[in-house]
Amino acid sequence: MADKTEALEAIKIQGEVVRKLKSEKASKDQIDVEVAKLLELKLRLGGDDGKHQFVLKTPKGTRDYSPKQMAIRDKVFNTIVGCFKRHGAETIDTPVFELKETLTGKYGEDSKLIYDLKDQGGELLSLRYDLTVPFARYLAMNKISNIKRYHIAKVYRRDNPAMTRGRYREFYQCDFDIAGQYDPMIPDAECLRIVHEILSELDLGDFHIKVNDRRILDGMFAVCGVPDDKFRTICSTVDKLDKMCWEDVKKEMVKEKGLSEEAADQIGEYVSMQGGMDLAVHLLEDSKLSQSKQACAGLSDMKQLFSYLQLFQVTDKVVFDLSLARGLDYYTGIIYEAVLTQGGVVPPTGDGPKAEVSVGSVAGGGRYDGLVGMFDPKGRTVPCVGVSIGIERIFSIMEQKVEAEKVRTTEIQVMVASAQKNLLEERLKLLTELWNAGIKAEAMYKKNPKLLSQLQHCEESGIPLVAILGEQELKDGMVKLRTVATREEVDVCRVDLIEEIRKKTSEV
Amino acid sequence: MADKTEALEAIKIQGEVVRKLKSEKASKDQIDVEVAKLLELKLRLGGDDGKHQFVLKTPKGTRDYSPKQMAIRDKVFNTIVGCFKRHGAETIDTPVFELKETLTGKYGEDSKLIYDLKDQGGELLSLRYDLTVPFARYLAMNKISNIKRYHIAKVYRRDNPAMTRGRYREFYQCDFDIAGQYDPMIPDAECLRIVHEILSELDLGDFHIKVNDRRILDGMFAVCGVPDDKFRTICSTVDKLDKMCWEDVKKEMVKEKGLSEEAADQIGEYVSMQGGMDLAVHLLEDSKLSQSKQACAGLSDMKQLFSYLQLFQVTDKVVFDLSLARGLDYYTGIIYEAVLTQGGVVPPTGDGPKAEVSVGSVAGGGRYDGLVGMFDPKGRTVPCVGVSIGIERIFSIMEQKVEAEKVRTTEIQVMVASAQKNLLEERLKLLTELWNAGIKAEAMYKKNPKLLSQLQHCEESGIPLVAILGEQELKDGMVKLRTVATREEVDVCRVDLIEEIRKKTSEV
Known part of the structure; x- marks a missing residue:
């Protein structure tokens, strides 16, 4: 019983949370989340008859x-x-x-x-x-x-x-x-x-696509005086630059990760750089960075990459960005990440100051030359x-x-309908003819549906055509073909119906 | 070390199993299974260098x-x-x-x-x-x-x-x-x-599709004198009729499940019946079966079902078969199962005497009117x-x-190839033109691939066309378009290339 009292109390509190959000005109998403919690609490308590005690949720x-x-x-x-x-x-x-x-x-x-x-x-x-x-x-x-x-x-x-x-x-x-x-x-x-x-x-x-290279990052860390054993952790701090400003990133490097202020400042200069092939060329001549063999290998490849990107006509969106780090350990060469740059389309991924500019990563990847070798019995890469x-x-x-x-949500092209009663068999017969011809068609699973409800169903689910059968049409060997959008109706010879449907659906 | 000795012994034994199967010319499938086991044993033992001890398998x-x-x-x-x-x-x-x-x-x-x-x-x-x-x-x-x-x-x-x-x-x-x-x-x-x-x-x-109804089965059990609490277990024995002969099924009913011989014999008569709408009509007049309200409801629906199946033009394959039981508990009405009837296409599902006739179920289903109600807090069905x-x-x-x-395994329409060296850039440029036009195309990721290896790749992967660039073609603004199947080559103006590819791929 104590459990039940607690559960009721929890429901009461959660109910207040929901009411408060609604009164504050919170976002639908936010309200939905709290309503879901409320329902879960109610379901945990059990249904009316106490029979269904389980929680109905994913x-x-x-x-x-x-x-x-x-x-x-x-x-x-x-x-x-x-x-x-x-x-x-x-x-x-x-x-x-x-x-x-x-x-x-x-x-x-x-x-x-x-x-x-x-x-x-x-x-x-x-x-x-x-x-x-x-x-x-x-x-x-x-x-x-x-x-x-x-x-x-x-x-x-x-x-x-x-x-x-x-x-x-x-x-x-x-x-x-x-x-x-x-x-x-x-x-x-x-x-x-x-x-x-x-x-x-x-x-x-x-959108734009940021590109960098693991070897350029590692070379940069080396020439800036980051100790070898701190490469990975400093790299993961650099990775936060899309969510945090440089001052906070620097603080984390110096205060939390024990990097010298001087090294951090040097990194700060590099990671503010963005460009294209020109930047790669420029950095290949950078007196400091060019001392790192790794960085040079990465920069030469970057230059080569941009020459191919020009041929592929995509340089308009690609930016060589030295602040791009990406978390995964297994990358060994080039890395990239695509971000949407229009604000207001998706909620920002972080609360940092950059949130209104970059709305988040929608693609990412890179080169990983060592992973397969971890699985191969002979270490073959x-x-x-x-x-x-x-x-x-x-x-x-x-x-x-x-x-x-x-x-x-469906692709039905034709609804087979009837205007009068007792035509189920005729509807099913026509339906079969349409299926046999490969046409996407359905009829209502009722013996005597009202014409209005048949037409309404078409409007609701976007079915473009209705083939309507009546006593007279059957006698004359005709079908009334209605275009739902225009409400226009034409009488079609039954033998021409399939061709007519094909014509009309290719127009719609 | 004892573990290792045991593992080596297991590998030796399994090796003999494989050799024996091969010498007996066993089926590829059978050999594959045993070879897989052998590889697993070997992998368990570890690779050559002892570094990769894990098993490389799904x-x-x-x-x-x-x-x-x-x-x-x-x-x-x-x-x-x-x-x-x-x-x-x-x-x-x-x-x-x-x-x-x-x-x-x-x-x-x-x-x-x-x-x-x-x-x-x-x-x-x-x-x-x-x-x-x-x-x-x-x-x-x-x-x-x-x-x-x-x-x-x-x-x-x-x-x-x-x-x-x-x-x-x-x-x-x-x-x-x-x-x-x-x-x-x-x-x-x-x-x-x-x-x-x-x-x-x-x-x-x-193929044919067997149809029955849970209510007909239950009614049949009732009129044959099966006690209520034995319906499910007798039903699951009837379900084995596609893999066992009637004698064995009867033996299981009587010996294992304690049914009277008389009841079993009565069931035996019913479950041997097959037919169409006529059988449903006939059984509605069966003096015994018609005493069961359940059976009558099922039989009337069966009659109705067959009338719709006629309209849907599928009665050629559908058989009302009283031996069809299907295992799942949640069925409440009609049940069905489709079986392929051509022998030799798939391995039989059972070793019983029927194996050579029916090669196994490829579809099944039925009506389950109670399942949703099990989840609904108010039991709404x-x-x-x-x-x-x-x-x-x-x-x-x-x-x-x-x-x-x-x-x-791919849908590539055109391979962009070159006949001479130093044409990578030109290949990538043409490739880009094709992609821009929505054509499925690829080029080899090599600076200077041999023409022969480019053509071979097309043959192996079924690529129908090759666009070949050479110094002369580039000078003349032409491309050589080769049809892989016929080895026929035509010179096409570069501006007409996309149209020509579309024409040729719609022919192929």
């Missing part, structure tokens, strides 16, 4: 996709897959879980976010955390030394969900990778071209470069864009 | 899909989804895991096959076991009272895998369901029409009928069919 950080969301999702996927295919990619699929040891030691600190399966006897398994490690495992296992593949699938992270910002525990990744030993920077440039094509085609607003499209954020943007619009 | 009962398998999979899915869309279905998606309690009490004995996630703090979760229970949860949670939806996604069962027979622990389900209160048997008939369309279109060989396409078995058949054939 697991934390996950969601169902409604037909409307699926229609948007499919549209986005079609655009992206179309681009991948234009570039000659094959696709593969891997299981949703891997042996636990396959994922071990690949994600550093983030390993704590991996979902493990319960030990029910047999192997120890974990849900995949990304698509890159399974891809590397697949290449090593099948001894594949070159492939251009895409993979679109769900991955799992026990992270703190922020669903209104498009951050889930179960979410899609959408990866394109080129594996193989090739002449430098050609596949790398193609990855950037692909990002450019996809973001242009999806029409999400203006396969150089790889790839890109991951931030599909969940793109879904959020698309959903917001079409929120008010009607999105068709 | 979890038990799971597999990767190669590009070729994906190409087949996509083709099958396109056919099936095309059919679902022709019938006006929307699609939804649900998370791969559900709250454990959502799945509790839905699968009877099979619950032990559910994969649980490890308790890492937070909710207790399980991987979905099918798509029907998440669908019912979705309907109840969103208070949806009618929808026609399909859902294609992976489900998980910790079953004993038989991968050569297409039985995996991770496998696709492909479900179409109609939820809503409608006039009887119209949606049910449409489900059968859909099975008919899909199996015809996939061209898997001859939503009648549902649906069908699940046995997609994994269909994949196996398709894979066997095309084993020898070449299956294209």
Whole structure:
């Protein structure tokens, strides 16, 4: 009983939270989140009859996709897959879980976010955390030394969900990778071209793609006097520059990570630099940076990359930006990240001062030449470069864009309707003729539906045509074909109906 | 060290198993399975340098899909989804895991096959076991009272895998369901029409669809004198008639399940009956069966069903078969199952005497009017009928069919090649022109590839056209366009190239 009293109290408090948000005219998203909590509390308490005690919800950080969301999702996927295919990619699929040891030691600190399966006897398994490690495992296992593949699938992270910002525990990744030993920077440039094509085609607003190189970063740290063992941690601080101002980043370097103020200032000068091929040329002559062999290798490749990007006609959007760091450990060469630059389309990813300028990363990737070797029994390496499209954020943007619009969730071309009673059999017969001809058609599952409700259904679900049967039409071997949008009706000979439908649907 | 000795011994024994199978000319599948075991043992022992001790494999009962398998999979899915869309279905998606309690009490004995996630703090979760229970949860949670939806996604069962027979622990389900209160048997008939369309279109060989009704089965058990509490267990014995002969089924009923011999014999008479609408009419007049109200309701609906099936033109393949039982508890009305009847296409599912006739179920479903009510806090029910396409078995058949054939895994239309050295930039420039025009094109990622190796790549991967650049062509503003299949080459003006490619690819 104490439990019940507590539960009732919790419901009361949560109810007040919801009322307060509503009175404050908070955002719909915010209210929805709190209402969901309230419903969960109520459900935990049990239904009216006490029979259904379980919680009717999806697991934390996950969601169902409604037909409307699926229609948007499919549209986005079609655009992206179309681009991948234009570039000659094959696709593969891997299981949703891997042996636990396959994922071990690949994600550093983030390993704590991996979902493990319960030990029910047999192997120890974990849900995949990304698509890159399974891809590397697949290449090593099948001894594949070159492939251009895409993979679109769900991955799992026990992270703190922020669903209104498009951050889930179960979410899609959408990866394109080129594996193989090739002449430098050609596949790398193609990855950037692909990002450019996809973001242009999806029409999400203006964007740019930041490019840097792990070797340039490491060389920069070396010549600025960062001790070797602090490269990674200083790098992850630099990575915060898209959310924090330089002063705060510097403070973290000096105060928290014990870097000398002098080194930090030198880094500060470099990471403020942005440009194109000219910047690479300029830095190759920089008296300090040119002392690092690593940096020079990275800068020469950067120069080469930009020459290919010119041929691929994408330099308008690509910026060589020395502040780009990216978190993942496994990158060995070029890294990149695409950000939308139009404000107000998506909620900002951080609360820092830059939030109103950059609305967040929608694609990212880089070169990782060492990962496959971690799996190969003989340590044989396969150089790889790839890109991951931030599909969940793109879904959020698309959903917001079409929120008010009607999105068709079926592709039905014709509704077979009747004006009078007792024509079910005739409707089903005509329906069968249409199906036989490959036309997308349906009829209401009622013996005697009203004509009005049949027409209403068409308006609601965007069905463009109605084939109407009546006693007279049947006698005359005719069908009345109605165009829903214009309400125009024409009498069509039954034998010509299919052709007429094809003509009209290609017009609509 | 003892471990290592044991491991070496196990490898030796397994090596002999493989050698024996090979000498006996066993099937490739069988050998592959044993070779896989051998490799696993070897990997367990560790690589040569002892550095990579982990096992390079996918979890038990799971597999990767190669590009070729994906190409087949996509083709099958396109056919099936095309059919679902022709019938006006929307699609939804649900998370791969559900709250454990959502799945509790839905699968009877099979619950032990559910994969649980490890308790890492937070909710207790399980991987979905099918798509029907998440669908019912979705309907109840969103208070949806009618929808026609399909859902294609992976489900998980910790079953004993038989991968050569297409039985995996991770496998696709492909479900179409109609939820809503409608006039009887119209949606049910449409489900059968859909099975008919899909199996015809996939061209898997001859098939038939068995139909029965839970109420007819229950009525039959009642009039034959089966005690109420034995309905379910006797039903599951009847379900084995597709794999066992009647004598063995009867023995199980009498010896194991304690049914009287007399009752068993009466059941035996009924379950040997097959027919169409005529059989339903005949049984409505059966002096015994007509005493059961349940049976009569089922038989009247069966009669009605067949009248709609006639209108839908599918009676050629549908058989009213009183021996069809189907395992799942949640069915409440009509049930059906499609089987391929051509021998030799797939390995038989059982070793029983019927194996050479019926090669196994490729689709099944039925009406389940109570499931949504189990989730609704107020017990509000939503009648549902649906069908699940046995997609994994269909994949196996398709894979066997095309084993020898070449299956294209990319859609590249043109390879941009060069006949001389130092033309990388020109190739990339032309490639960009083609991409800009939406043409699927690629070039080799080499500065100076040999013409022969470029042409070979086209032959291997089925690329139909090659656009060849040389010094002379560049000077003249021309491109040599080669048709790979015929080796015919034509010189095309660069400005006409895209049009020419479009023309040629629509011919090919």
